[in-house]
Amino acid sequence: MSSPATTVPLLPDAIYEQLRSSILNQQDAPGSSITESAVTLRFGVARPTARTAIERLVTEGLLRREAHHTARVPELSRDDIVDLYDSRAIVEGAAIAALASGGTIPAEALSAHRELQAGGENAPFATQDIAFHRALVAGQPSARLSRMHALLMGEIELCIGQVQVNQLLTAGEIAGQHQGILDAVTAGNATLAEQLTRAHIHGSRDRLLGHFDARSAP
Amino acid sequence: MSSPATTVPLLPDAIYEQLRSSILNQQDAPGSSITESAVTLRFGVARPTARTAIERLVTEGLLRREAHHTARVPELSRDDIVDLYDSRAIVEGAAIAALASGGTIPAEALSAHRELQAGGENAPFATQDIAFHRALVAGQPSARLSRMHALLMGEIELCIGQVQVNQLLTAGEIAGQHQGILDAVTAGNATLAEQLTRAHIHGSRDRLLGHFDARSAP
DNA sequence: TCTGCTAGATTGTCAGACAATCCGGTTCAA
DNA sequence: TTGAACCGGATTGTCTGACAATCTAGCAGA
Numbered sequence: 001m002s003s004p005a006t007t008v009p010l011l012p013d014a015i016y017e018q019l020r021s022s023i024l025n026q027q028d029a030p031g032s033s034i035t036e037s038a039v040t041l042r043f044g045v046a047r048p049t050a051r052t053a054i055e056r057l058v059t060e061g062l063l064r065r066e067a068h069h070t071a072r073v074p075e076l077s078r079d080d081i082v083d084l085y086d087s088r089a090i091v092e093g094a095a096i097a098a099l100a101s102g103g104t105i106p107a108e109a110l111s112a113h114r115e116l117q118a119g120g121e122n123a124p125f126a127t128q129d130i131a132f133h134r135a136l137v138a139g140q141p142s143a144r145l146s147r148m149h150a151l152l153m154g155e156i157e158l159c160i161g162q163v164q165v166n167q168l169l170t171a172g173e174i175a176g177q178h179q180g181i182l183d184a185v186t187a188g189n190a191t192l193a194e195q196l197t198r199a200h201i202h203g204s205r206d207r208l209l210g211h212f213d214a215r216s217a218p
Numbered sequence: 219m220s221s222p223a224t225t226v227p228l229l230p231d232a233i234y235e236q237l238r239s240s241i242l243n244q245q246d247a248p249g250s251s252i253t254e255s256a257v258t259l260r261f262g263v264a265r266p267t268a269r270t271a272i273e274r275l276v277t278e279g280l281l282r283r284e285a286h287h288t289a290r291v292p293e294l295s296r297d298d299i300v301d302l303y304d305s306r307a308i309v310e311g312a313a314i315a316a317l318a319s320g321g322t323i324p325a326e327a328l329s330a331h332r333e334l335q336a337g338g339e340n341a342p343f344a345t346q347d348i349a350f351h352r353a354l355v356a357g358q359p360s361a362r363l364s365r366m367h368a369l370l371m372g373e374i375e376l377c378i379g380q381v382q383v384n385q386l387l388t389a390g391e392i393a394g395q396h397q398g399i400l401d402a403v404t405a406g407n408a409t410l411a412e413q414l415t416r417a418h419i420h421g422s423r424d425r426l427l428g429h430f431d432a433r434s435a436p
Numbered sequence: 437t438c439t440g441c442t443a444g445a446t447t448g449t450c451a452g453a454c455a456a457t458c459c460g461g462t463t464c465a466a
Numbered sequence: 467t468t469g470a471a472c473c474g475g476a477t478t479g480t481c482t483g484a485c486a487a488t489c490t491a492g493c494a495g496a
Binding site for chain 2: 048059083084086087088090091094141142143144145147148151152
């Protein structure tokens with residue numbers, strides 16, 4: 001049914017999405033280079049189309065490039081991880097505090113939270129975890145805080161993927177901490193909500209750093 | 219010497235810059251629309267070129283557009299101003315605190331500060347004020363904090379323009395507050411530096427809001 | 437072995453075209 | 467007279483293709 005054979009030629013959005021998940025899945029490993037022509041061949045589109053998709057990923061931090069050089073999947077350094085999580089703690093903490101004193105919990109955040117709980121201890125959690133945090137920040141009134149948070153979350157997804165693959169945290173732990181944040185928000189306790197959010201983020205950061213240090217000093 | 223008649227065809231950067239200052243100067247008034255074809259004619263380039271320049275301004279917040287609609291220069295509402303300055307206080311406060319506990323004051327910040335002082339009481343201050351804040355944040359170690367700050371400063375420039383035109387603050391007042399921030403940073407007092415920064419930003423916000431309210435209730 | 441140069445690959449920028457979508461005024465019917 | 471459907475112009479979304487500028491790497495020569 002529905003539209004028969006329209007086959008909407010393929011937005012450049014589609015390329016962006018494909019490349020994005022391809023990077024997050026580590027199918028394009030960190031350090032590997034992604035040329036415009038490669039993307040052109042891979043998706044059968046014109047180079048400018050591939051180019052805009054790449055540029056979008058660069059602004060999100062999922063790719064890096066300098067002028068006249070090929071775009072590469074970033075290898076996040078220890079400093080990158082620290083910077084990323086600390087910056088996120090600042091912005092997301094402020095956002096959750098605003099939500100606690102002003103708004104109400106968005107439906108998307110609740111459903112992501114329930115899916116996370118339902119998945120059980122060892123279920124993959126990255127998708128729902130990200131969705132939960134994104135939805136919570138998006139539901140808060142400040143548009144600028146949301147925009148800044150979105151700017152960070154691309155790179156954060158790269159990190160969360162690592163946390164999941166290496167089982168540095170379980171779905172149960174995460175769900176528990178999320179529950180605490182939700183309770184503080186519904187109680188209208190902005191200070192506690194911000195504190196729990198920052199603790200949650202820093203906890204995740206420290207697990208990842210521990211893993212990083214263990215691997216790099218064999 | 220130098221290259222004789224190369225006449226570097228004009229990067230799309232140039233268009234971006236021109237449009238940017240054209241918006242900040244209010245030559246393109248808030249509310250006016252900027253079509254891709256108009257930019258094409260105005261600069262004698264191809265539409266895709268004009269398009270990318272516009273897209274860049276949109277991501278910076280200096281233009282707004284929805285799908286299939288013409289880009290417009292935003293008319294900042296009261297809520298926009300509050301959101302903008304409050305978000306900026308959060309990010310810039312954190313950045314200055316980091317600078318106070320870690321780094322040293324960048325040379326660009328100092329020179330902008332001196333120019334501001336040398337200009338005298340009633341001199342135009344917008345350019346140096348912006349340069350000072352940008353340089354200070356750029357000199358601090360966190361790359362993500364810098365990126366987020368840059369995302370805000372486009373729209374902030376729109377506001378500072380208003381402050382200058384309507385003489386809501388004098389160069390002297392601003393320079394004095396900047397001096398206080400610099401002193402706190404060199405003293406390594408992160409808490410004080412953050413506090414002064416937030417107060418500086420909120421003060422500017424309140425002047426602008428006062429003006430806004432006076433105009434809208436005649 | 438080191439230095440300079442050439443060739444291939446890659447990006448930066450541009451021009452032009454067609455389809456899809458939106459906006460305004462006009463026309464027709466109730 | 468009022469309201470809603472319709473139609474034409476304007477604008478954006480996307481694509482194709484081309485050429486110039488720049489970088490990287492390998493080869494030749496000292």
